[in-house]
Every structure is written in C-alpha cells, then in structure tokens.
Amino acid sequence: MPRGALLALLGPSGCGKTTTLRLIAGLERADAGRVLVAGRDVTDQPPEARNMGVVFQSYALFPHMSAAANVGFGLESRGMARRDRVARVAEALAMVGLADLAARKPRQLSGGQQQRVALARALAIRPDLLLLDEPLSALDAQLRDGVREEIRALQRRLGTTAVFVTHDQAEALALADLVAVMDQGRLEQIGPPEELFERPATPFVARFVGRSSAFAGTIEAPGRVRVGETLLMAAETPPPGPAQIFVRPHRVQLGPAGDIPAEVTLRTYEGATALLTLATPLGTLLAELPAAAGHRPGDRLMATLPPDALRVFAA
Amino acid sequence: MRGWLLAAPAFLVISLGFLLPVALLFRISLNRTDEGGAMQPDITAATYARLLGDEFTAQLALDTGLMAGGCALAATLFALPVALAVRAAPPAWRGPLALAAIAPLMVSGTARLIGWLSILGDFGMVNALLALAGLPEQRLINNWTGVRIGLTESLMPYAVLVLLAGLGRLDPRLDEAAATLGAGRVRTFLRVTLPLAMPALVAAFALTAVLGISAFVTPRLMGGGRVFVVATEIYDLALETVDWPAAAAMAMLLLAALGVLMLLRSAVRR
Secondary structure, eight states: OOTTOEEEEEOSTTSSHHHHHHHHHTSSOOSSSOOEETTEEOTTSOGGGSOEEEEOTTOOOOTTSOHHHHHHHHHHHTTOOHHHHHHHHHHHHHHTTOGGGTTOOGGGSOHHHHHHHHHHHHHHTOOSEEEEESTTTTSOHHHHHHHHHHHHHHHHHHTOOEEEEESOHHHHHHHOSEEEEEETTEEEEEEOHHHHHHSOSSHHHHHHSSOOEEEEEEEEETTEEEETTEEEEOSOOOSSEEEEEEEOGGGOEEESSOSEEEEEEEEEEOSSEEEEEEEETTEEEEEEEEGGGOOOTTOEEEEEOOGGGEEEEEO | OHHHHHHHHHHHHHIIIIIHHHHHHHHHHTSEEOTTSOEEOOOOSHHHHHHHHOHHHHHHHHHHHHHHHHHHHHHHHHHHHHHHHHHHSOHHHHHHHHHHHHGGGGSOHHHHHHHHHHHHSTTSHHHHHHHHTTOOOOOOSSSHHHHHHHHHHHHHHHHHHHHHHHHTTSOHHHHHHHHHTTOOHHHHIIIIIHHHHHHHHHHHHHHHHHHHHTOOHHHHHHHTTOOOOHHHHHHIIIIISOOHHHHHHHHHHHHHHHHHHHHHHHHHHO
16 A cells, blocks of 8 residues: 555445454454554554554544543653643644634534544544544534545645545545455455446445446357347456346447347436436346436337446356 | 322332331430430430540541441442453453352342351461461451451442443543553553543442441451441440430431431532
C-alpha cells in the first residue's frame, strides 16, 4: 500500500474487515501472518507501541474528559510537555473546525461533532497510519456526504496513509484510492476503484461492487459463450466449460436493432437515469439508460451486449 | 393512584414489620431503668443522655465506624479487580463468573464464618502452614483481626454486585482507544477506568459500609466475645444485662447514624 494513499476495506458484514483493521491496530492477535508498516514488522507489538490513530465506529471518546482532553490524551501518553500539547490540541481541533467547543464533554456534542473529536484525537498523535472503522455509519445520511469529503480532504492535506472499513460500496468507490474487497475472511481483489468496477477479478466482486446482471452459461470456444439458445461474443474468456457471465447495466445497448429481443417489465426512475428490468431469452437483464429515453413497461426492444462488456468466469 | 394501590401490600408489610417495631422500640427507649434493673414506664431522655455522655459508647461508635469503614474499603478494592475481570471475560463466561463471585451469598453467613474459624483458628489451616514453614503462630480469631477478615469477606459479594451493575456502562472500546493512543495499562487504568468506575466504587463502599456498621454475626462469632461493636452491645444490653431502655436507645442511635449517612451520600451525589 503506497504512502499517503487511502485504502478501503469493503465487504459484507462479518467478512472480517473490522477484524483486519483491529489486527493492523494490534487490538487483535494474529494466529498466522505478519503485519508490516513501512517494512517494519509490528506483528508482536502491543497497540500502544504502534503509533496508529484509530477512529472507532462508536468513536469511543472518553466521556469524563473534555474534547480538548480527549485530543490531548495521546500526546500526554507520549510524555509531551504541557505547553506543546496545548498548541497541538488547539491545532488538531481547529483542523476539524471545533476550536470553540474544546471545553465541551462528549455528551454535550452532536454525533457529527463527536466524530470530528475522534478524528482529531486520532490525528493529533501524527500517526503512521490512520484507521477508521465504519466512520460514517453512525451519522445521518445528510451529514454523511459532508463528513466524507472532510475526511478525504484532511487525509490528503496531511498526507496520512489511511485504511477505512465500510460495507457501503458507493462510499468505498467514492473515497478510496485503493479498494480491497473481502469475503468470508479472504481478500477477493485489491485495486483502484475503476479496476474493481470495470474488471472484477471474481464473481463475488462482480456481484458485490456495483449492479450487474448475472447469467449461467457455457464457454464453447475462446470468445464464444452460450446462454440457453443465445450465443454471445465475449472479449475475454477462461478455458471452455461452464461459466458465470456478468454484465453492467450501463453497458447494455438498446435500440430497434440488436441481437437479443427484450421486453421492459419494470422501469425504476433514478433521476438522471432509469433502470430497466428486461425479460430476455438470457433471463432477467438490467439496463441503465438516460431517463429521457422514455421507455415504458411493455415496450419491446432489441438489446446488444458489446463483447468487452461481458465478464466471464469459470463456474 | 393505581400505583399507590399496587404499593399497598408492600406498604402494609413495611408498616407492620418495620415501622411499628421501630416505633415500639422508640417508646421503650424513653422508659426508665430503676436501681434494681427493672424497666419503669416513663417519658424521659435520661437513657439517651447517659449513653451519649458515656466514654464507652463513644469508643464503641469509633470502633464500629473504623471496622465498617475499613472493611468496606477493603471489600470494595478487592471487588474491583473481580468486577473488571468479569467484565473483560468473553460474553459466554460473564454470567457464570458473576454468579461465582456472588455465590457466597447463597451460603448462610454463619456457615461461612464457621468455615473461617476452622481456617484461621489456632490449629487451623493457616497456622498449620505457618508451623510447617517454621514461622510463629498467629492469633487470627477471637480478636479484631478475625472480625476484619470475616467481615471483609462477607461484604465482598455485595461490593462485586454493585460494581458489576455500575461498570456495565464502561465501554471496553475505551480501553482499546487508550491503548491505540499510546497509553499503557497503568495509565489507562488511572486515567480512564478508575475515573469512570468512581461512582460505582462510591456506591459499593456506601452499601458495604452500612452493612458493616450494623453487622452483628461476624463480630460476635469471629470476635469470640472479645470484640465490642454497637450491634453486639445492643444484643448484650437486651439479653445479658436486660436493660431494655438502654438497648432500645442504642438501636435508635444506630438507626439515626445510618440515616444521617444515607442523607449525606445522596447530598454528595447531587
């Protein structure tokens, strides 16, 4: 993981992403494997020796301390002189826009403010690594986007390498430089968001990240896949055999001419675009089109699947 | 209105079982003891005046307070690690461990004290081990030492119970947050765990101190008749000396002292 990057650990609940974060922080012991930070093996170090800033899902602010004391706690533990500490605390609180609330106790702060105190507390120790466990999950939907941008801007500005855990794929794609998709404790794929979205490495990633239509079929020859009666061309295929095929809705082309007859069964209006659910000989196919195209349930169309829109996996 | 109605049975029981006897006791305490030791009906505060002016009573109150305070403090401090360990245990273990910590309450206090007598007695386990190690014999029963050991042990389950209830709100994540911020175990305990546990510690101390002040069986059995506290003195006055007005007055003074303590505590809390 490159210095200064923001990595998202993405996966369904119970996939081991929080455990991974806790392993990095040293709050969980590794049965096997090692944790390396900048080439340094920290596997056997206790959390207090690792210099990692952690923002917990519940924030875990010390309820009996003011915001300033919370932020200063890590500096105090490091034996920083009082005068330097006061300056650093003020700086950290100003960074998250809470300079005037320094004397408040956590229970006198709103959820969003508590979140920022937790962030300031984690950043004040100038951590080698910033770890965030579902940092936005406890916030209202309205606050979430704003806080998300703030975290991103702050992390960029400070150049702190960060790892955050989320189960929200939109959040991961929007925020991260690198996304690691996990399932049942295994790493499925790690890469930039675009790569994950366009070129998922496993069926799980294809299904979990973004929307897809999925079909079961057979690879007959390189580049040729059969689904039921229909023969499809694919840009890339594994060796012949049973296969799973995934198609992103925005790659489906619809028009009066095409290869696959399709009937609109449902139209979900999503603002700029509309998601069409199509009945085809392949099975149910999802297509995303500009809402202005004005399709209606019952419309009969022809669909085309460009060969490079198909992701084919050996089943 | 319905709430009052539902509370009526409890009110009845408390009236007949507690308030009425206390009122009778108060009435007795106002009677007079004549030269022959017989109780004469009267309305006089003479018994109170005698007790309050008596040096023996003052010593008794001081000894009782020191015993109760010391044992309550010890019980609370010993109970803290127990409660913290139960809290830190995996969820499936917490129930059984909590039960184990308060299991002494399921055994009669007298049976437990007789157990202590055989452990601490002159030919008991502790002295047998001391003899084996070639160390001098220690007198551990029929004195204050025995009373303190027995009382501390008997108060501990109550302290654990109060602490477990009070520490329930202490989030284990806070310990982890402190660790990631670079605080070692000692700093985490002193700066995070202890301040947050303080209300529970005060509550545990208050409850066990009140129980300790009114303790009778432990001082009686472990003290072997050589340790005098307020509760044993009331017993002696009532059944040995048969000076009922004095016993009743002493009991009323104890009740008043406990009442003042409770008032002080709720004032401090506010």
